[in-house]
Amino acid sequence: MTISYNWLCDYLPVKPTPEELSTILTRIGLEVESLEKFEAVKGSLAGLVIGEVLTAEKHPNADKLRLTTVNIGAGEPLNIVCGAPNVAVGQKVVVAPIGTTIYPISGEPLTMKKAKIRGEESQGMICAEDEVGIGNSHDGIMVLDPSLQPGTPAIDVFKPAQDFIFEIGLTPNRMDAMSHLGVAKDVCAFLNNIENTHKYQVKLPEIKALPKAATPLPISVTIENTDACPRYSGLSITGVQVAPSPEWLKEKLSAIGVRPINNIVDITNFILHETGQPLHAFDAKAVKGNAVVVKNLPQDTLFTTLDGKERKLDASDLMICNGAGEGMCIAGVFGGLHSGVTDTTQEIFLESAFFSPGGIRTTSFRHGLRTDAATRFEKGVDISNVVFALQRAADLICELGGGKVASEIVDVYPVVKHKTHVTVTYSYIRRLSGGDYSADKVKNILRSLGFDIISEKEDTLEVTVPFSKPDISLPADIVEEVMRIDGLDNIVIPSKVTVSPALSAQPDPELIKEKIADYLASNGFNEIFTNSITNSKYYTPEVLESTVKMMNSLTVDLDILRPSMLETGLESIAHNLNRKNENLLFFEFGKTYSVLEKGYGEFNHLALYLTGTKTSETWMHKSSNVDFYFLKGYVINVLRQLGYQQLSWAEGNNGDLQSAWEIKVKNQTVVTLGGVKAGKLKQFDIKQPVWFAVFDWDKILKLLKKTDSFYKEIPRFPAVRRDLALVLDKQVNFAAVEAAVRGVKSPLLQDINLFDVFESEKLGANKKSYAVSFTFLDPQKTLTDKEIDGVMEKLIKVFETQLKAEIRK
Structure with a gap:
């Protein structure tokens, strides 16, 4: 503001x-x-003085220059070389003596110094309008009122704002x-x-008696949608002369960054910033039938706004229409192209109204029209101020625009709004604020703010809230007002704070997220935060059927809520690759969204993105690229950080990933990982492989709540390793081997690891060999060969029967 x-x-x-x-x-x-x-005026004419030209002679070395002497009211007259054709003896002029800085309309500031011009000394400058920033003329020097006294500061003459x-x-x-x-x-x-007084009161502007027009111009007002427009007032003004505003009005608006346009528009802007009440002036010729109707128009009605754009209206957009049912203005938001004030306007209808904040905000965002009026209406203007602002504007229009009032004020207010009542106790004020406020101080502050004291009983105070404060409805709001006006810096900071401990969810989701983020960051990953709003062009029509679409997208490229974490991450990767940052390890905690049978769904995820090399080239070894197994290692480590040990693998079916796999915990898929397909990479102009994994974070946290993780002491007894070489059909993957091992369910078996894969025609057609190690441990004692052999025999039997494996000797 x-x-x-x-x-x-x-x-x-x-x-x-x-x-x-x-x-x-x-x-x-x-x-x-x-x-x-x-x-x-830049510099506010500081240092410039009024001078009197005493002599003006031709320069001996230049035909177009004059040698002048100028009296500036102090000391000896100044010798000034002047090139202006209109300089003459006796003129009162603006002089910039040595040391003065002038700020031309165009060009850089210039500080006066003693100089020689064509061999003659010059002790300053006689100035033109554009040379000191007060005008655009450069036809000659300024010739001022002859009655001015030499030495008078120029700022006292021109009085720049x-x-x-x-x-x-x-x-x-x-x-x-x-x-x-x-x-x-x-x-x-x-x-x-x-x-502790009431003597300081705001000086409200005085409204004079308005001049009456000889010929009346009555315009009726009808409100069809009283929910969206509880109050509407207006009046007609004739004989208006649209012209530039007076300087004082231009200066006030320019100071706060509002560009002056003409006296009528400037007055409505002035009232907006003076009172907070938006106004709108219609050319009365556009008010057909001499009637204003506040209503909604049918869905997709076309309406051309003041900026020349044709817009499709929504059926919920409130409109100001004329008697012919034609839209003249989007109520409280933006005017129409064909109903506004122009240079030829002579009759206007001036509007001042109260519109429902929710409706204005929805319409404003729907059409992308964030106007000063809309930003005030959407917060709730003072409904009791509607007529005062109208009268104030009419007064100024009559004064500055030569208008005369041609109708009575029409004020349609079908259901009068009552002030909000709030009850608060002094003890509550002290407890919530931490300040020791007396009852007299509280009442004095509230009265000064426009609150009315309805009743007071011992510790209880009941007040009515002024219409200018639509946000106040609770006792806590009253406490805020008291604290503000007494000075927020007056609140004493206590030496101790009493806090009741809160019970957080176990396990704490935020601590878990922080733990995983720390692990990934410590292993070279960078966390990214991407926009949940993305571009629909990334997705197939099948995906878009269940996608949450933006009703009022900010740009054409941001029109849906993302259904997947992949695409926004690829945007970040493409951004880095385009800047030669080619080796990337990213992770992101984010949300995806979808349309469900009942409402919308919001889902939490952890995503990993890998591309480039995992090791740099050195004299000891060549560089190597990230691959599926590099990604898999980090995925498994993340799950182990979370306490998940028993994992099962299954081939996945993800349309954007090749060689996709799913990791399951208790038969629930918690991770999907694989390489991003070339077609998807091409959408982002990525020319190197990208590996991607996405964790279903909601499901992971849900499973964590059902899983107890305990610390265990380091075993005192040694572990024993046994190896097997299994000859299997080529289509049997290691996940099938792991599943077969879990079926044995031996408490002694601690780990299984594939440490070699061998393929050769000697093994037979379509055969391969897995070399697998098994680690056994009993935390209570040292294992014997008999115990281990018993488990190994069970494993061999399972491999032979379920996988048709041959044990290599």
Whole structure:
């Protein structure tokens, strides 16, 4: 929120310095993020003085230059070489003496120095308009009022506007402070609290009696959708002359970054920033049938807005229509192209209304129209301020635009809104705030803010909330107001804090996530955070059938919530590859989304992305690329970090992965991994292999809750290893071997490992040999050969019967 110091002081009974005001605003919760000086004329003409030309003679060495002497009211007259064709004796001019810096309209600032021009000394400069930044003319020097006294500072003659601009970091609930009057009310409340008085009151602008037009122009108002528009007021003004605004109005708007347009538009913008109430002026010729109807138009009705774009309306968009049923304005959001004020407008209908905040926000985002009016209506403007803002604007239009009021104020307010009642106790205020506020201080603050005290009983206070504060409805909101106005820096920080311990879920999901993130980061992975909103063009029509689509996408490339973690990760990989960062280990905790039979689904995942080399080339060995087994190792280690030991493997069916595998825990798939297919990589212009694994994090956490993990002491007895060489059919994979081993269910068998694969025609057609090691351990004693042989015989029998394996001797 941008606030002008000069403008704000118009409403304050006292005038603090900009620095004092900055401190006050920050203390009452309106944090000043920056305080900058505003100058309508760069440099504000500092150092420039009025001079009188005493002599003007031809330069001996240049036909177009003059040698002048100029009296600047102090010391000897200055010798100045001047190239202006209109310089003459007796003129009063603007002089930049030596040491003065001037700021031209175009070009860099220039500091005056003693100089010689064509052999003649020059002690300054006689200035044209564009040379000091107050105009664009360069036809000659400025010739001023002959009555001016030499030596008068130019700033006293031209009086260029100067101001200080506050940038306030407003929280979203502070609609009441989105105007100069709203901020002034808070400042007065603070001053009243400091002095324990009520003498500081906002100076409201005076509204004069409005001149009446000879010919009436009555325009009726009908509200068909009173839920979306609880109150609508307006009046007609004729005889308007659209012209540039006076300088004071232009300066006020320019200071806060609003571009002046014409007197009518500027007045509506001025009222918006003065009172917080948006207004809209219609050309009365567009109000066909002399009737305004507030209603909704049919779905997909076309409407051309002020920016020239044709938009399709939604059936829920509230419209301001004329008597012919034609849309003139998207209510509270944006005007229409054919109903606004133009240079030829002479009759206007001025609107001031209250629109439902939720509807305005939805419409504003749907059409991508984030206007000043919409941002105020969506937070809830002061419904009691509607007519006052209308009268204030009409007063200015009559004064600055020559208009006359041609109708009575039409104020349609079918269901009068009542103020919110809030009951709070003084003990609650002290307990929640930590401050020892007296009852008198609390009441004084609330009255200064516009609250009405309804009743007071011992410790209890009942108040009504002013309409300017639509965010206040709870006792805690009242506490916030008291704390703000008394000064947030007045809250005493206690020396100790009493905290009741909270019970977190076991196992704690955040600690588990942190543990895995630490493991991956310590092994060279970098964590990435990608956008959950992605591009629908990455996905097939079958996938898009169950995808959550954005109703109001910010861009055409961000139109759905991602159904998969793969694509957004590939975007990050492509971004790095394009910048020659080719060896990447990424991990990401993120969510995917889908449409379910009832509502929407949101699912948590951990994704790993690997590409490039796993070892760099050195004199000892060549570089090697990441591969499936490199990925598999990290996946298994992550699962072991989580306490999962008994894993089963199955071939997967993922359309984007080749050689896809699934890892299961208790017959539930918890990880899918494999290489990304070439077609998917081509979508992102990735020309090197990428390996991908995605963990179903929700399922992993759910299984963890059912699994107890305990620390075990290191065994005191030795483990024993036995090896077997199995000749199998080529189509038998090692997962089948592991499954057969688990079927034996021996407590002595601790581990199984494949350490060699051999293929040769000597083994037979379509045969291969697996060399497998088995590790046995009894934590209570040393194993005997008899015990181990018994288990090995069971394993051999299972291999021979289930896998048709031949044991190599």
